[in-house]
Amino acid sequence: MKIVQVIPNFGLGGIQKAGQVLFNSFSRKRLDVAIVGFDDGPRFNDSDERYHIVSSPDALRELIQKLGSDVVHIHGHGYSTSTIRQISEDPRFNSTLIVSTPVFGRPPEPRSILRSTSTCCVGNFCFDRLADWLGLSIEEAVLQRIGAVPLTPFEPLADEPIRSKRESVQAYRRKFCPDYSGSGLVFGRVGRQHVHKWTKDSANTIDKLLSRFPGSQWLSVGFPPELGLESLKARWGTRFINFPETSDYSFICQALSCLDVHIFSSPYGECFASSIVESTGIGVPTIAVSRPYRDNGQAEQVIDGKTGFLVADDNGILSKIALLSKNPDLLNHLKNESRNYTRNHWHADIVADKLLQLYQAWREDQPSLDRFPILAEQLEDALRFREFYRSRMKALHGAGPITGAMHHTQSKLARTWVAHRFVAKAKRMMRR
Numbered sequence: 045m046k047i048v049q050v051i052p053n054f055g056l057g058g059i060q061k062a063g064q065v066l067f068n069s070f071s072r073k074r075l076d077v078a079i080v081g082f083d084d085g086p087r088f089n090d091s092d093e094r095y096h097i098v099s100s101p102d103a104l105r106e107l108i109q110k111l112g113s114d115v116v117h118i119h120g121h122g123y124s125t126s127t128i129r130q131i132s133e134d135p136r137f138n139s140t141l142i143v144s145t146p147v148f149g150r151p152p153e154p155r156s157i158l159r160s161t162s163t164c165c166v167g168n169f170c171f172d173r174l175a176d177w178l179g180l181s182i183e184e185a186v187l188q189r190i191g192a193v194p195l196t197p198f199e200p201l202a203d204e205p206i207r208s209k210r211e212s213v214q215a216y217r218r219k220f221c222p223d224y225s226g227s228g229l230v231f232g233r234v235g236r237q238h239v240h241k242w243t244k245d246s247a248n249t250i251d252k253l254l255s256r257f258p259g260s261q262w263l264s265v266g267f268p269p270e271l272g273l274e275s276l277k278a279r280w281g282t283r284f285i286n287f288p289e290t291s292d293y294s295f296i297c298q299a300l301s302c303l304d305v306h307i308f309s310s311p312y313g314e315c316f317a318s319s320i321v322e323s324t325g326i327g328v329p330t331i332a333v334s335r336p337y338r339d340n341g342q343a344e345q346v347i348d349g350k351t352g353f354l355v356a357d358d359n360g361i362l363s364k365i366a367l368l369s370k371n372p373d374l375l376n377h378l379k380n381e382s383r384n385y386t387r388n389h390w391h392a393d394i395v396a397d398k399l400l401q402l403y404q405a406w407r408e409d410q411p412s413l414d415r416f417p418i419l420a421e422q423l424e425d426a427l428r429f430r431e432f433y434r435s436r437m438k439a440l441h442g443a444g445p446i447t448g449a450m451h452h453t454q455s456k457l458a459r460t461w462v463a464h465r466f467v468a469k470a471k472r473m474m475r476r
Contacts, residue, residue, distance in 0.1 A: 045403070046076045048108055050118045050127075054085035054097075056236065056291050058318040059147050061087070062166070062196040063119045067094075069199070069396035078111055080104060086291040101127050109136050115403050117143040119195075123152035123161070132160035141407050145195060147315055148339065149174045151461060162189035162406040164399065166196075167316040168429035169341045175426075177461035182426045186413070189406050191422050196318040197395035198325035198386050201297055217302045221261050223282035228259030229304040229369055234296055234319050237266040237289035243311045243333075247272035249358045254280055256362060257369060265289060265299050300328050304375060305368060306352075307361055308332040313339035320345045321390050324352070327383035329375075331364045333357060336437045336451070337458040343433060350381045356440050 047070055051063035063079055064087055070077040071094075080096045081088070082104075089095050098104045104127065108116055116131060118124050123146045131137050142161040144152075149170035152158060155178070165171040171192035175185040217224055224230065231253065235241050243249075250262055262280070266289035267273055276284045290296065300306065306323035313335035314320075320330050320342060329352035332342040346354045353364045368375045388394075401418035405411040413420045434455075442451025457463040 045114045045400075046112055047078075047115045047117065047403075048111060048113045049077065049079045050104065050116060050124075051079065051081045052120055053081045053083035054088035054095075055083070056086065056289065058196050058314075058316070059119050059121065060085070061318055062145070062147075063117075065196055065199045065392050066117075066396060066399065069197075069392040072393065073396065075400075078113075080107060101130055105130055105134060108140070109134075113137075113140055114407075115141045115143060117145065117164070118161075119145045119147070121148055122146045122150050123157060125152055125154075125157050128157055128161050141403060143403070143406065147195075149177075149315060151177050158188065162402075163191070164195070164402065165190070165192040167194055167341050167344050168192050168426055169339075169344045169433065170315050171426055172430050172433065173459065176459040177464070182430065183423055186419055186423045186426070187411070189411070191402050191406075191419075192426070193395050193398050193402070194321070194390045195316055195395070196321060197392040198321045198390045199392040200325065200387075201294060213301055216298050220299055220302050221263055221282070221285055224261045225259045228257050228261065229365065229375075230261040230263060230302055231305040231307055231365065232261075232263035232285075232303055233267075233307050233309075234265040234300055234322065235267075235289075235308075235310075237268050239268045239270050240312060241266070241310055242268055242271055243309050243358070244271065245358060246309065247276055249307075249309065249361060250276060250284065251279070252362060253365060254283055257365065261285070263299060263302055265296060296322060297326055300326055303328045304379075305365065306330040308342055308346075309358060309361065310335070310342075311338075313342060315339050315341040317342055317345060320351075321386060324382035325386040325390070327379045329353075329378035329382045331355060331361050333361065334437070334440055336441050337454050340437075343436065344429065347385070349378070350385050352378060352382065354436070354440065 049063040049067050051060050054060060067077055067079040078094045078096060080098055082098055084097060096107055098107055118127060123144050128142055131142055143164055144161045145164045145166060147166055149165055165174060175182055254260060254262060262284045264286045267286040273286060300323050306328045308320055308330050323330055330346050331353050332346040334340060334343050334354050334356060343354055346352045348354060355361060355364060405416035405419055411419060438451060442448040457467060
């Protein structure tokens with residue numbers, strides 16, 4: 045089977061990394077695989093002839109034909125409607141399976157494009173929401189070639205930091221936080237250096253953390269200058285350390301290995317955050333803020349007592365840090381559980397195996413649950429997630445009578461595509 049992973053470009057970002065991680069995993073399985081992007085970038089590997097850069101959709105189509113592709117998997121923010129249409133309408137690709145991963149999980153326009161492409165969502169959260177937005181039951185969605193695997197999956201480095209070896213962690217802390225006192229927790233975040241990836245209150249939350257927990261240390265990668273970077277440096281000196289965003293995965297893993305806790309708070313949430321997978325994969329639990337009416341894939345990734353804690357707001361971050369500061373045994377338990385859970389559920393090779401099974405099922409004219417166990421597994425996982433997620437959101441955001449009614453209404457609006465688009469448009473107009 046010849047597989048082509050198509051990404052927007054070779055720049056930074058989870059979309060680009062997902063395609064590359066899958067490419068690497070398929071390569072390890074000795075499959076015939078190539079990766080294609082429209083622009084150059086820091087993730088481009090010019091020493092590997094299986095990396096390709098194209099300048100236009102026409103050039104992409106010609107390259108796919110030249111490669112003799114059985115599966116073309118297109119990763120993007122949404123459905124690449126024009127590319128899907130061009131490939132599906134070309135008789136040279138009658139036997140080619142087209143798979144789309146619209147990272148934000150929005151329905152395509154027009155909906156008829158779903159007849160030309162299978163859909164691989166980046167996780168169960170996006171699958172669940174997309175099924176709602178399309179007006180499909182979970183079983184209907186599965187049978188209409190809509191599925192989910194964790195993207196971006198965890199890809200360990202050959203020389204990754206081993207957190208079980210205390211001396212390794214201490215060595216990296218001396219490198220990244222040379223003045224760390226050793227008397228408090230090290231917490232922080234690795235993310236993109238973009239204001240929309242961090243909340244406007246990020247600096248205030250960091251101030252509260254460093255004030256409330258003497259001896260603690262903040263370490264981040266990608267904190268935006270626009271949100272008060274210089275003020276934090278001036279106030280906290282070497283207790284606040286930040287590095288610019290980078291595509292150097294080894295550097296990211298070393299920075300993460302210094303942390304006791306990874307803190308994730310984004311105003312719009314994420315569909316499946318690579319930074320959470322990267323941190324939990326090397327044994328750093330995450331405290332994440334839930335965004336139930338926006339992208340909330342972090343609620344799928346952060347499982348209380350396993351990979352960290354999900355909280356309702358930034359005050360919840362302070363509360364959980366206080367809990368972990370007083371309970372080193374609980375923190376050590378979370379570190380071990382985070383690493384084990386990530387490697388057993390989100391490891392790149394496990395994800396690639398599931399995706400290959402989905403490719404096989406989707407190549408059939410009428411894939412059935414009986415014939416393809418992976419489809420039955422997808423159905424079971426999605427049903428389990430829906431029940432778990434909705435009860436969890438109610439407990440976290442709608443426990444009281446008034447908050448419960450508000451949460452019910454807002455959740456219903458968020459799960460209805462027309463209402464979601466109307467509310468989103470109204471908010472954009474109010475911000476102008």
